[in-house]
Amino acid sequence: MRLTPDAWIFWQGGVFKLNATIVFTWALMALLVVGAVLITRRLATGHERSRWQNLLEIVVMAMVGQIKDVGLKHPRRYLGFLGTLFLFVAAAALGTVIPGFEPPTASLSTTVALALCVWVAVPVFGIYGQGLAGYLKSYLQPTPIMLPFNLISEASRTLALAVRLFGNMMSGAMIIAILLSITPFFFPIVMTVLGLLTGMVQAYIFTILAAVYIAAATRSGTAAKKPSSAAAA
Template identity: 90%
Template sequence: MRLTPDAWIFWQYGFFKLNATIVFTWALMTVLVLGAALITRRLATGHQRSRWQNLLEIVVTAIVGQINDVGLQQPHRYLSFLGTLFLFIAAAALATVIPGYEPPTASLSTTVALALCVLVAVPLFGIWGQGLAGYLKSYMQPTPIMLPFNLISEASRTLALAVRLFGNMMSGAMIIAILLSITPFVFPIVMTLLGLLTGMVQAYIFTILAAVYIAAATRRSKAANAPSSTPDT
């Protein structure tokens, strides 16, 4: 039994390996890109719309609403990044119903890559919203002594994101594999459905946490520089 799709090697030449994580990641991205291109090829603005367009609008509206609920102003500014994160993780979980498929999110390398995307996006959105000087100044709030602690916080939460997603996705895949080997096929089907639900929950949690980190990066300097509401005496 493979612990992660990294152990499934399709091709190897010396140091270079083509494993299931890479293959399924690129296959998943290809399907998402082609699907988005086909759905958005003929968008309609009237009452007559295709079912796929209606589904796409429901998904986009739901993501925008969640971003707005987190507290991010102008949620459409963050839609492309956060929406892509959610759709990739959710699609990776939903595709587990395909025989022979292993979710790339069950690999630590994939979850680390997703967490690093968040690590890079947080300061970029922070600089975009506050300016370079304002964002760098936020690391020394309320005193310059907090600089190393804020930097450690950035690194630790990135590691926590990666390990959280990896642990949940890998454990689900392992449980299903174990049940398939020791029990009839009825019970593993139920566990597969439960795994799909767990995957969607993990996609939601990962995206919401990324949105919370971005919201904190775009607002903490503004809060520190806001004038006091106490009237002068």
């Protein structure tokens, strides 16, 4: 029994390894790219639209609504990044119904990479939203003494994102594998359905947390200016 797709080696040459995590990650990204191209190549603006376009619009509008509810003022600015995160994690969870497929999110290396994407995106969007000086000033709030604690918070929440997603995705795959070896076939099917639900929930939570971190980075400068403007009045 494999604890992680990293242990499934397709090819190895010296120190270089081609494991299931890499293969399934690139296969999943290729599937998402091809699917996006096929769905968006014939978009219509009239009343008659394809089922795939209707599905696409429902998904996009739902994402925009969720991003807006988090508190980001221009949700479409963050749709590309946050939407891609959600679709990748959700597709990895849905892929568990395919025989032989192991979700790359069950590997700590994948979840760390996703968390690092969020870690990089937070300051990028923060600097874009309030400027370099305004974003760096947020690390000194409410007092300069909080600088080391704010830096530790940045690192710890990145680690928490990675470990949370990895633990939940790997545990679901492990439970299904154990049940397949010791129980009849019907019960693992039920657990697979529950695993799909858990995977979708994890995709939602991961994306929402990323949106919350970005909202905090882009909003801190504005929040800091409100008391001064009120005092001036």
